[in-house]
Amino acid sequence: GYLDRNGNWAIAPQFDSADRFHDGLAIVYKNGTNAYIDKTGKAVYLLDENTYASRFSNGKALISSEEEIKIINKNFEVIASFPNNGFWNENLIQLANETRFVTGAFCKSFIISNKY
Numbered sequence: 715g716y717l718d719r720n721g722n723w724a725i726a727p728q729f730d731s732a733d734r735f736h737d738g739l740a741i742v743y744k745n746g747t748n749a750y751i752d753k754t755g756k757a758v759y760l761l762d763e764n765t766y767a768s769r770f771s772n773g774k775a776l777i778s779s780e781e782e783i784k785i786i787n788k789n790f791e792v793i794a795s796f797p798n799n800g801f802w803n804e805n806l807i808q809l810a811n812e813t814r815f816v817t818g819a820f821c822k823s824f825i826i827s828n829k830y
Contacts, residue, residue: 716740716755725755737770737788750775750790759790 715727729742739750748761761767768776770788777784778798785794
């Protein structure tokens with residue numbers, strides 16, 4: 715669950731795991747499903763099984779499956795996508811596709827070129 719600044723439950727405990735809020739959204743895991751929730755605890759976007767999702771940063775997030783890596787905005791619209799043939803390791807993801815470039819820390823936040 716999530717506590718408010720006064721130590722009261724803002725969102726009651728109900729998730730198997732939960733991340734911190736970034737840009738007003740958090741990623742949670744419950745009963746085998748990952749989702750983004752808003753500050754009321756409402757699931758606003760369910761993620762497909764076996765999909766990695768990053769925290770939002772400056773209104774954008776990265777969603778990755780075995781086939782594709784997508785950059786989404788806070789309306790969950792895809793603003794860029796790449797085949798998942800990039801370089802992954804524990805600390806860094808780097809993708810290059812002609813004029814598009816995304817870089818950032820794995821499982822943390824990332825930076826998107828101003829072209830987006």
